[in-house]
Amino acid sequence: MRDFIQILKRFIPPYKMRLVKNILYNIFSAIFGSVSFVILVPVLNILFGLDKEVWEPVPFALTQESLMHNFNYYITLCKSQFSPQTTLLIAGGFFALAALFKTGCAYMASYEIIYIRNGVVRDIRKLIYHKILTLPLPFFSEERKGDIIARTTGDVQEVENSIMNSLEMFFQNPILILIYLAAMIFMSWQLTLFVLVLLPVMGTLIGKVGKSLKKSSKEGQDKMGEILSNIEETLSGLRVIKAFNAEKKVERVFSNYNEDYRRIMNRLMRRRSLAHPMSEFLGTIVVVIVVWFGGILILSNHPVMEPSQFISYIALFYSIINPAKQFSTALYSIQKGAAAMDRIDDILNARSSIQEPSRPKPLKEFNDKIEYKNVRFAYRSDKLVLKNITLSIPKGKTVALVGQSGSGKSTFVDLLPRFYDVSGGEILIDGTNIKDVTFHDLRELMGNVNQDPILFNDTIYNNITFGVEHATQEQVEQAARIANAHEFIMQTEKGYQTVIGDRGGKLSGGQRQRLSIARAVLKNPPIMILDEATSALDTESEKLVQEALDNLMKNRTSIVVAHRLSTIRNADMICVFHDGEIVERGNHEELLKQNGIYAKLYNMQNF
Secondary structure: OHHHHHHHHHHOHHHHHHHHHHHHHHHHHHHHHHHHHHHHHHHHHHHHOOOOOOOOOOOOOOOHHHHHHHHHHHHHHHHHHOOHHHHHHHHHHHHHHHHHHHHHHHHHHHHHHHHHHHHHHHHHHHHHHHHHHHOOHHHHHHOOHHHHHHHHHHHHHHHHHHHHHHHHHHHHHHHHHHHHHHHHHHHOHHHHHHHHHHHHHHHHHHHHHHOOHHHHHHHHHHHHHHHHHHHHHHHHOHHHHHHOOOHHHHHHHHHHHHHHHHHHHHHHHHHHHOHHHHHHHHHHHHHHHHHHHHHHHHHOOOOOOOHHHHHHHHHHHHHHHHHHHHHHHHHHHHHHHHHHHHHHHHHHOOOOOOOOOOOOOOOOOOOOEEEEEEEEEOOEOOEOOEEEEEEEEEOOOEEEEEEOOOOOHHHHHHHOOOOOOOOEEEEEEOOEEHHHOOHHHHHHOEEEEEOOOOOOOOEHHHHHOOOOOOOOHHHHHHHHHHOOOHHHHHOOOOHHHOEOOHHHOOOOHHHHHHHHHHHHHHHOOOEEEEEOOOOOOOHHHHHHHHHHHHHHHOOOEEEEEOOOHHHHOOOOEEEEEEOOEEEEEEOHHHHHHHOOHHHHHHHHHOO
């Protein structure tokens, strides 16, 4: 229950006025409900011929004797003017009217809770998505994508089904129970005192079973995260799975996950299914005991209740039993939803290892140079990937990075837009440390073209204009022409409005790469980062893409990670990386004369 209260404190405040209205409607519903049961007493007295004739009213007071006396007075008055049958009809009309107000207020309470429930679920999804966008790349290298998807979808759905579904019961049923208990005390405080001793015993027994639900629920949701991760990996690697005839292997892995999930959910559902029959049985036991004790009060030598009052009391008590059972069921659901909320909080409370500056410095344009000063970086504390790198890149120059895989080239360029933060040293743009600049201002100066072009399941137009506001059709077409993409775009079914499929799956590798270049051209940044943009292409596509890249790099500061050395012969400076260090630097001709690592790599590629 404490977890539930904390969730309410976090997400309910924006909807507090609707919550106040919900509580008021529930109070009125409970009041009208209890009034209808009190009216039932004179109706029963008329039916059984037990009503007492009272010819004088007494002053109004909120006491049982005063109210019942005046009830009997008005019934006597009514019977003297009309027949008993008409009096019964009139009393029944008041009973129906009270029921109408009760159900109307109950509907309005539900009406308000709908907005609260759906609003809270929307807010949670929005918070998760925003957090995912703000977390740095290192977080996602440690977490499985499938598990993050499970938390964003399945766990939020569980919170909706378990906790949000319980909101109405949580705010309605306690009010019903309290007001009905007040009416029961009004009718017989002795019998109600006896009931109040029994109800906590029932609640304690139900609560013991519910405590074990949270742990089992978290196990099940963790396992579902593993299942979704496995499915995501299977879809991503389907080509390799088929190529290596590994269908049975991956199917065995999935079956193990699936079977584990089945066992966990069986255990969870068995306990959850115990809630209703357990509360039903305990409720029946309580009713039997209450009827027995009430019988003693009626059949004693000095009865404290009339039979009609006792029947009305039992009807009122039954109205408490149902909310009490629903409340116990809600406690089970809340435990299950609290486990899902814990997993969601793992993301919401994740602390970013890369922080925005508290007092950022302005950096709206690039005028001079980029400087790496004694930069060190390690993904793990025990192994440096970059070791004391010092490099100056003047504006308008093209610097190429070459070297073996794992030598630190891609890490070098990932540090510039702060996808990762340096472990030591500093990176400066125009003399300003990039840690003192907002992410937006820093990344607004840069464009990226990667080895694997990231495109979205949208139109060609929207992919090119991604991240660029208010681009015109003419600007988009001009960017596509510079990227050698306009011609193939116009050959597609709907031109720039053609949807390219998941990750651009309807296009070839060269076409996807040219679209990503067009996107960078449209952004028109002063700094370009090209990470092996042609390494995965065939010769014809490489020629078109390289021409597009040459157009892109004109009059810009460019950092190029190159696999094929023929593509960077005209670079102003080539830096050769080896084991996290720059071991050679110079232009193409100078490095060939040194007859070092670069010359060896170049000769191997031209062998």
